[in-house]
Amino acid sequence: MTAVATERPLLQIRDLHIAFTSGKKDVPAVRGVDLTVYPGQTVAIVGESGSGKSTTAHAIIDLLPGTGHITGGSIEFDGVDLTSLSARKKRAYRGDRIGLVPQDPMSNLNPLYRVGTQIKEVLEVNDVARGKAADRRVVELLEEAGLGDAESRARQYPHEYSGGMRQRALIAAGLAARPQLLIADEPTSALDVTVQKQILDHLDGLTDELGVAVLLITHDLGLAAERADHLVVMYKGQVVESGPALQILQDPQHPYSQRLINSAPSLRSRRLMARERAEVRAEAAETALEHAEEVIGHGEGPESAGSPSSADAASADEFGGQVSAPVIRTTDLTKVFKLPGKGLAKRDFTAVDAVSFELARGTTTAIVGESGSGKSTVARMVLGLLEPTSGTVEFDGVDITTIRSRAQQLAFRRRVQPVFQNPYASLDPMYSIYRSIEEPLRLHGVGTGKERERKIRDLLDKVSLPAAVMSRYPNELSGGQRQRVAIARALALDPEVVVLDEAVSALDVLVQAQILKLLNDLQAELGLSYLFITHDLAVVRQIADQVLVMQQGRVVEQAGSLEVFDSPREEYTKRLLAAIPGRSVELAS
Template structure:
């Protein structure tokens, strides 16, 4: 948050802005009469869920609305000039040099055919910042500023060699390349771990203080907004419903929508935490009881499970990948997972937490038998996965362990209807008749609180939260004992995230499910998990109950993760 005195002359002044999208002869309003002011050196946060109009407003400012989008009313004054009424040349002259952008999606905003350094260098050259060797040197400095170690080597790599978080950092470096007066950061840290997120946001604060760069922060994370912004603008259905000093709004929200956002924000510490802990204990007790009943039934059946207390036992798990070295002919070994051991108690949730590259997702893939371990073992209900040789045995395992992946936009086939997406595992495993499968799909949709009318629709017609509910329904189709959630709520807005977490808790209590929950978001862990495994550089550095990890962390690395949760220190009313 800026400590500089704010100039009395606005840098950006938006007044009664209206933005619409043409659909045939109609214009659908996306931003409806929005007004806000940003001064040099000021950070404001625009908060709202998907579809609230916050990103559309930002794209209108920088002239990046899609072809069918247009400004239908109001004004956008940048340093006194109305760029809403200016031509394309005017906005292109400002873009990059005066107004920078950090876009949200790191997977689609980098050219896969160009080296990362080349793309950042292009931004430097285009804006007249540097050329030649000076530009190459500046590229490395920018990548270091954005939090990438070994920046010189990284600059020579291609986007596919970067993780999602690393790509986002490259985009941040690009957005800051020309030292703009206003930086529009559209969910700039949504793909980043909390420690890296803190580093990036600290850097943005530093720019605000030293260079007078104003920041328009688009986010759905109220904790982040409260910690980083001077001023908060809350958008709902295209309108600004509340605007004012950030802490004041969070302490005393007036609009019902803002009150809902504050109530559901997982990163804001408050007296709610004690009730969350009590609710988790109740869910755990119910789930263990249900799991015991299910286990008793399984012992009498031909299922793989034998009803053991520890449904998954991982011992000394190690995974080594062979990677390309500095020279094309060189090969180097990289130990992604290093001697990891843990147990998942039946009917409970174990969260595996760590930064990108810590090995947590690799562990999940080995537990799912999607990746063979280099050494060590994974046991499911007393059966070593390496001993499952036949196709029939592996199919039985697949039925009892199901994944829910991070991205609800990519995990569903866009050419399959919702019915086909959920029915597919039933058909693959020859479960029931066509009529019985349809009844099962209807029941599953009901369980995840979706109307049966969505069966005929396609993923592109659903919101992110609805798609993730479909993904959960599909995971439950084969009545599994274990569901492995790999960053299952990280791509969702706060309100939708809260709904999905509540749904997972309810399903666990109702069905006796056991969850392995992979995440980088410690704020979410407290709402979903019983036990926590903290991973760093492929190793387990701490393993304990949720309350012990949060209240009495034993490792410095864990303390750093907890301290980096945005807004965790902000106390709100009950």
């Protein structure tokens, strides 16, 4: 979708300033933004969280949150300055001429109302259709959005839809009144890459067919590279670079644009990442073997602060495997859930089906696949949080499914630690950062109070956080800082294995790159072994040595990282790789 430059702009933003009131003062959030969208054009605004991209978009449709308000500049839509209109007249543009596809479909669809009812409301509010005509139009819109059996789907509630289906429903609602401009605010950030590609392909087709211009808000450079004609880069509330998408991606002028592009997993050089991984590989493996020898050798090696050799010895007494053997080995791991069937009957659902793999010390094995592939269920069984239906999980030669004593359980927990997807959900909001990190040390009886404090300071230093954050609470930290705290807590007990379940999927590209570098550095320094669960193959290329590709509970491909990316064997793996946003974009070397 490329606009003709001689056309009159559909949307023209000039010198826009937006502030939020805090106390009695205005705090600037957007400063002097200029932006132009032509009819039929796709423009992407990119930047990290807090850059002002969503605030700019919400100002267009008069949906600024809280105390947000425009303090200067103009927003002209089809020749009319929206900032000069009354609230009632602004509402006339919203939905009718400017549509919105918001980021989180679950919080933007009312769980108490049927999906069809909510789309019908859009039609009626914008005087598109009413009554039975509106009901028929709802079905047509859901069909347009790619939902099969649309008549039945219209009668369902949001919780009965998958994430991709909910996003399609929001697209149907956003395009219901046939707007001239569609604002898509991170429309696929929570979706798997294959579902994301389906949604965006369908959105492209619909907007192209209807001649709708699109303002795409995203932090994903790969997605912007693939979908947009024009790119606007925002940083700290200002536009730092603007121009044709490919031109900016191939020759970025601003240092921030350069950082964004260099950090985007799907746009980084494969050779560069392979070299970076090779540099830390030998060091990590060597450190891992040394650490295992210390633990299995009853803590005869040097002790870390607040980690007495007696605790290491107790752990080693329970797990005395061979140092050279894989630290984790699963054999025919299977999990069958009992789900409600007809009446009182139950039906079997096989979430994980005979999965076998090995995790060598000091290496990273990534398990990838779409939602529902079984990868997180495997992680929970490896962590001992879920009992397998059949098969074994061995840690240091001991089948953890046979562990019964509390001493064995504590020894296992000490040496295998998790980091989950959402650090805000996994950190108690009522606990200070100090207390959150201290908790595992206290529960395992590690060190005195002063020793634990020294340990926590050391851990925060390892994850590049200042000691001052100890007194703060999770809500006072950014997403990246919270994930660093979660990693510090996981390292508190000096584990050998860390299971990372979608640990970077909710983070902006720059923060994601920082966390991945941190994980690589910690692996080299501490000899950690990682089991990395993700749906993002672009991230896998940066961190994994071995890759397992899962589909519907089964491993369909298992090989080294380079082999999977350069010579995938299975059609499903090829589909996952092809769906990586920006993979097809050729950048200058």
